[in-house]
Amino acid sequence: MPGPTADPDLALLTGPSVPDILGAALTPAGGTLRGWSLRDVDHRPGDRTTASYVVRVAWADEEREETFAATVSRRRPEDGLVVTDGDRFIQVWRFPFDPELPGLAAACFPSSVADVLRGLGLPPDGVQLRVVSYRPRKRAVVEVVTERQRLFIKILRPTQVRDVDSRHRVLTAAGVAVPRSLGWSDDGIIVLAPLRGTPLRTALESGTTALHDPAELVTLLDRLPPELAELPRRRPWSAHAEHYAGVVAAAAPSLGVRARALAGDIAAELARYEGSGDEPTHGDFYDAQLLVEHGAVSGLLDIDTMGPGRRADDLGCLLAHLSVLATGGFPAAAGAHAALTDWLPVLDRRVDPAELRLRAAGVALSLATGPYRAQDPGWEKATTDRVDLVERWLEAAASAGAGRAESPLIRLS
Incomplete structure (x- = not known):
């Protein structure tokens, strides 16, 4: 408890x-x-x-x-x-009768999933289901395996599904390796084809960076079609630092003053970038959204948050997640540590090094809410460790701003 x-x-x-x-x-x-x-x-x-x-x-x-x-x-x-x-x-x-995800129930029973597949002209023989993820009121993903195929059903709020389907189609037409949309319904269901590859987080468990050339990460983002920059602008994760400090404070009151002070520092530094940047961005770019195969990127997932922004938003998000993996006792820790070491110089050449670290600090603060949200064992210590990580990212940002970006990114031990 x-x-x-x-x-x-x-x-x-x-x-x-x-x-x-x-x-x-x-x-x-x-x-x-x-x-x-x-x-x-x-x-x-x-x-x-x-x-x-x-x-x-x-x-x-x-x-x-x-x-x-x-x-x-x-x-x-x-x-x-x-x-x-x-x-x-x-x-x-x-579950599965979520009042804000009316399509969820239909995606969780073989008979109703068979009806969905028939409606798309797909064979429904031998339907087997596995709930991959469920975030109450927000979204869910169900894996569907039949005698002839493997698919994924993503369940969203009904007001979102048409827009998400459109994004999948725009990206597919542009040659970006995202799941191909096979169709959607008014109750919030979108059916997606699978992609080849292994999730980057899983690949990092080998202890290596899992990519032959980290510049592929930047190239992938730079290939996002310009139409995405015309979508409504969403504030990036790093811009919500003060909100997440409040969440940390509510769950762990002893950390409240420190978390809010760090959030204030992040917000003050980010103010110079507020509302700027018109590059197409993913919006939630990190290891769980990337698939890799034979040392190369093979796919990109969860494109719901795409829109205009700054490239440092995406790259800072990736670094923040890697730093949590590297310091949190995860199976991918050694691989994430190696990736941070190898990839940072490459990412520094694409964006301002100080902004990159500052964005990472903001995202790391959002990730400090994760152990409590997921009710992980020992979440109190894990939350403290992640707040420590935020502070070290801010120190790294200050060093980079003073022209010392060649210094080690962060003390990982």
């Missing part, structure tokens, strides 16, 4: 009220709560907080584990079961 928090919404969905919240959903359906644990927490101070749970439920016919989720906000949700204390509204649901 998480430690104590002063944030009332976070405390509501992670503390002693949870059995009552889950019971309010289970009892009318004929289920009895036998136990629960936190699976995931998405906290947005002053807006909405969402938590998901692994729940042990006794039904009339059997006892089993299921995934439930709940959201608390000051605005009444439009659909689904809602509980209120007069000031806050709590919405509860059972």
Whole structure:
């Protein structure tokens, strides 16, 4: 269970009220709560907080584990079961019946997936499903394997799906190796063809950088079609440092003052770049979004966040993720350390070295919320370590700004 928090919404969905919240959903359906644990927490101070749970439920016919989720906000949700204390509204649901992802249920049962495949003119024989990822209220990915093919169903909010399909088609036409869209539906489903290759994060577990030429990373981004720069501008991860400092402070109050001070430094330095940059950018460019094969990049995933920005946004995002892998005791730590050492001089030649490190600092602060969100064992220490990482990135940015970019990027030990 998480430690104590002063944030009332976070405390509501992670503390002693949870059995009552889950019971309010289970009892009318004929289920009895036998136990629960936190699976995931998405906290947005002053807006909405969402938590998901692994729940042990006794039904009339059997006892089993299921995934439930709940959201608390000051605005009444439009659909689904809602509980209120007069000031806050709590919405509860059972996976896969997410009220903001209406296509999710259809993607989680073989019979309805077979109907989706038939509608696309694809053979539906022998459908087998595996849930790859689920972020409550946001998105999910389900792998579909039939007797003749392997596909992925991505489930989004219905308002997003047409735009995401269009992006896939624009990139495919431009020759960028992204999953080819096979079709979409109004309820938020998009069906994607698979790509060749191994996720870069997995390849880094070999202890090597997994790429023969890191300049391929820059070339891939520079090949993004110019139409992407005409899309609506999204603020990059690094520009949300103050928000993520608030999330860290809510989960780990002892880190609040330090996290907010670091966020203030990042925001002050980034102010000179605010709203500038018209290069096509990926928006969430890091190891999990890249596929590699035979030492070369073979694919790019999750293009939902693409739009105009600065190349340093993408490259700083990549470096921040690599630095977390290198310092966090992950299987890919040695490979990520090698990649940081080998790739940084190449990336420095494409963008300003000081800005690159500053962007990495901002993204690292966003990643400091990850251990608590995922409820990792020992998340308190992991959060502290990532805040330390933010500070070291800022120090590296200051050194680069003083003309010492050739110095080691960061103390990784």
